Amino acid sequence: MSEHRTKEIKIRCTEAEYQSLQSRSSKPRLAEWMRDVCLGVREPRSRTVPRVDPALLRQFSGLGNNLNQIARALNGEHFSALDRVHLMSALSALQRDLDVIREENTGDDR
Structure with missing residues (x-):
């Protein structure tokens, strides 16, 4: 008999x-x-795929495309040292913002 x-x-x-x-x-x-x-x-343990809002994925995809275009431009154009410092500063700020968004949406605090 099973225990209740x-x-x-x-x-x-x-x-x-x-x-x-x-x-x-x-x-x-x-x-x-x-x-x-x-x-x-x-x-x-089963490895589950995290649920991510498709709109968020599209935004990340667009940001990634923009970053790739910036990287190509930086590698191909002749910018002054000051221009490069400003761009690197802006890219670093963008990286910090992306890290915050990723943590808020995945709990990943790399």
């Missing part, structure tokens, strides 16, 4: 903590997933 669950554990968490648990859960019900994790039930 009669004990209840209540926890409090912030909205952010709850959303984090929900996003990590591989089960339809959070309680089932938490039991498995906390009691050491091993589940095979």
Whole structure:
């Protein structure tokens, strides 16, 4: 005969903590997933493709194309040293902005 669950554990968490648990859960019900994790039930890891907004991907693609055009221009044209410093500064700022966008959308903090 199977054992019935009669004990209840209540926890409090912030909205952010709850959303984090929900996003990590591989089960339809959070309680089932938490039991498995906390009691050491091993589940095979599956490599899931992160969900990314297609509009965000298009923006990144466009930015990448623009960066490639800038790199080609820099390599092919004769710019003054000051022009190159300004361009490198602008590209560095763009890199920082892209890193922030990537982290906000993927949780990847490289």
